Amino acid sequence: MSDYVHPYRDTEFVLGELVELERFCAEAGLQDVNGELVSAILAEAGRLGSEVLAPLNAVGDAQGASLGEQHVEETPGFADAYRQFRESGWTSLTAAEAWGGQNLPNVVGTAVNEIWHSANMAFALCPMLTQGAIEAIAHHGSAELQAAYLPQLVSGEWTGTMNLTEPDAGSDLAAIKTKAVPNGDHYLISGQKIFITWGDHRMTDNVVHLVLARLPDAPAGVKGISLFIVPKYLLDAQGRPGARNDVRCVSLEHKLGIHGSPTCVMSFGDKEGAVGYLVGEPHKGLACMFTMMNHARQSVGLQGLSISERAYQQALQYARERLQGTRKDGSRFPIIEYPDVRRMLLTMKASIEAMRALALVAAAEVDRVAHAQDPTAAARHQGRVDLLTPIVKGWLTEMAQEVTSLGVQIHGGMGFIEETGAARHYRDARILTIYEGTTGIQALDLVGRKILSNKGELLADLLDEIGETVTRLESTGPLVALGLALSDALENGREARRLLLANAEADPALAGSISVNFLMLFGYLCGGWLLARSALRAQALLEAGSGDPQFLEAKLVTARFFGEQLLPRTQALLAAIRAGSGSIMALADEQF
Structure with a gap:
């Protein structure tokens, strides 16, 4: 089983030569951000990824999260890893300074996130969902909600989740039934949500759920959905976690892969009703949630790249070491000398480098929107973000199926044996074409909203x-x-x-x-x-x-x-x- 090493040179090449990061940062007034700083950030992230997170990947696969009487119990070692992750400041990398963030460009955060997902995708899903929650609250939450929740989410003291679908809904969010009833300065939420990644754990003092629900006067369909913050623990007068809210994980899904990431069935309001706070305007929740979803779609595409890179590194090491062939002089040679093995390795390598370039170029377009000098430039870059996002999500995750499968194939029979770890990458990758909208949904978004509409x-x-x-x-x-x-x-x-x-x-x-x-x-x-x-x-x-x-x-x-x-x-x-x-x-x- 290979150790994970981050491919710094290719990442730095894309950032320097295709994204032109230093030039962009100078134009955007981010003069402190340069190639030297980014190299240092990548090196430090690579250390944490390879030394702390990667060794826990196999542990999480074998000893996934479990459901205790009061909480989900995470994989052994994950809590300490998360403590190191949080204390090192990784949760705040791209967040705004106003909330304690470091205000680094999104594309730098994307390059760093590749490390986390390559090292341990099950672990990295937790901070990934928190980043999405930060985006949604920062864009749509009231000043009071921002002040109450953003500093702790940015610092990593609390984590965030996204609660969309339900047992009868699937991808059809118009069918959701979760209710929100006004009750003074808050709402009482009742209903059930499924497939909630990292919906519960003990690694932080609070878990902040973003929940889609319907108000009593809501019109039918997606135009009647509102968005609410529903914390695991209600905040006391000092803004600290206090009484337990009426929300809990009632079961964990048994999955093909990413066993270290708890996929929860969440129940809201089994007793008196879960206290929730409206984010944005009533009945406009889906638009608010799309801020989080669009962030997540590029992030899931990045996961396709990340797990592919991990599979490639392992396959390459195996191909170099596996002796299977004898020369005329009786000496044996490694399988990397066979043309077909080289074809498979080059398919993996070329696909990964194309995936990385596309992921980082698309991420940089998000930065160009944020720092555009005029509305025309912002609209142009936003158009490119809109166009590339479904391609990043769809193509990168579909390619991950092929690349991780080739990783198994290069190992031969040993690839089918769990102990080598090649099969784990293949299993972990399978969810990615389904997360945050299937490939079919991304493709319909591309041809409909992003092409036919204009x-x-x-x-x-x-x-x-x-x-x-x-x-x-x-x-x-x-x-x-x-x-x-x-x-x-x-x-x-x-x-x-x-x-x-x-x-x-x-x-x-x-x-x-x-x-x-x-x-x-x-x-x-x-x-x-x-x-x-x-x-x-x-x-x-x-x-x-x-x-x-x-x-x-x-x-x-x-x-x-x-x-x-x-x-x-x-x-x-x-x-x-x-x-x-x-x-x-x-x-x-x-x-x-």
């Missing part, structure tokens, strides 16, 4: 920018072949856009029928585009005699491999898109 203008801008990269490749001798591959994929993207816009109105089933293939096509296209940009920078640095030649040459080979082996998948996806909805909708329900 007649494809946001996508056209992205395609034009990719075209500019193709032009640069065509004039860079060593990268002409990569330019041709990206050009072909770009034309496939343009044709997919044309087909969607031309036919969606006449065929109501078209968007839903082609949406996942559409999302996957643009995932490969965006990944190839960013690796091509990486190759252009690597070539320029090599010609200038700057940087590590071995690393830069590897970047060129990885981009070339992606262009030869993965970008052609866009052609097959386009063929499926072109087929439309015909066969998909042809069978009657009874014929399945």
Whole structure:
């Protein structure tokens, strides 16, 4: 079983050469943030990740959370790890200074979060949900709620959760039944929520639940949902946790993976009613919750990258050490020398580097919105955030299924044996295409809200920018072949856009029928585009005699491999898109 080591060089390359972090920070008035500081942050996070969190990953898998009489009991070792995590200030990295945060850019926090999820995804889900709660309360909570809850959430003294769905609702939030009845300066909440990640534990003094519920006068559907803060412990006159609120975990789910992360069934108001406080306006809760969900969607996409990186490191170490082959002189050689093993390793490596580039570039767009100099610039960057978020969530998590599966395959029979740990990464990754909206939901969001609603203008801008990269490749001798591959994929993207816009109105089933293939096509296209940009920078640095030649040459080979082996998948996806909805909708329900 391999130890986890954070891939600093690739992260720093993307931040420096694609995100241009120092230039952005200087323009945004964040002069204290520079490459040297970020390198130090990554190194320190890597130490905690590899030395403290990663060793607990196997422990959490074997000894998952359990339900005691009063609380959920976390995996042994998690509480001490969380104490170190909190005391080191990691919970406050990107939060606003007004609430005790360090005000670092979102993209830096994203790079650090990759470390936590690679080291121990089950553990890292807890602070990830807290970050989302902070975002929702900071954007939509009253001044009183912000003052009462944000400092302790930012410091990590308390953690946060997201309570959306219910047994009868699934992804259809219009069907939720949880009630909120006015009672003086608060509301009494009653109902049940399922699939609540880290819904309860003993690692902190309080757990702050964000809960969707309906007021008595709520209209039907999603327009009748409100958002409430429901703390595990009510706050006393000094703002400290006091009496226990009427909320508890009634059971834990038995899951395929991430056993160290308690997935709770939460019951609100079994007795007198759980005290809750309205966040934002009545009946506008879903819009408030989407602040948290959109943050979580990019974060879950990042998890796809993170678990893939962990699987790759383990597969690479195994391939280097596993002797399985004999030369004519009788000496044995490792399986990394076999062409097919190298194909699998390069598929993993190239996919991961494309995923990392896309995750960080998308995260940086969030920062560019926050620090835009004028409304026009803010709208432009927000459009890019809107477009990339479902691709980050959908494509990265789908690719994680392939990458972690290849990790098992490289181990051969030993990959199917739990003791090696390869299967654990595969199992842990499986939830990611379901979390925060399935791939199908992300794809519908992409083709509907992000493309059809603006007649494809946001996508056209992205395609034009990719075209500019193709032009640069065509004039860079060593990268002409990569330019041709990206050009072909770009034309496939343009044709997919044309087909969607031309036919969606006449065929109501078209968007839903082609949406996942559409999302996957643009995932490969965006990944190839960013690796091509990486190759252009690597070539320029090599010609200038700057940087590590071995690393830069590897970047060129990885981009070339992606262009030869993965970008052609866009052609097959386009063929499926072109087929439309015909066969998909042809069978009657009874014929399945």
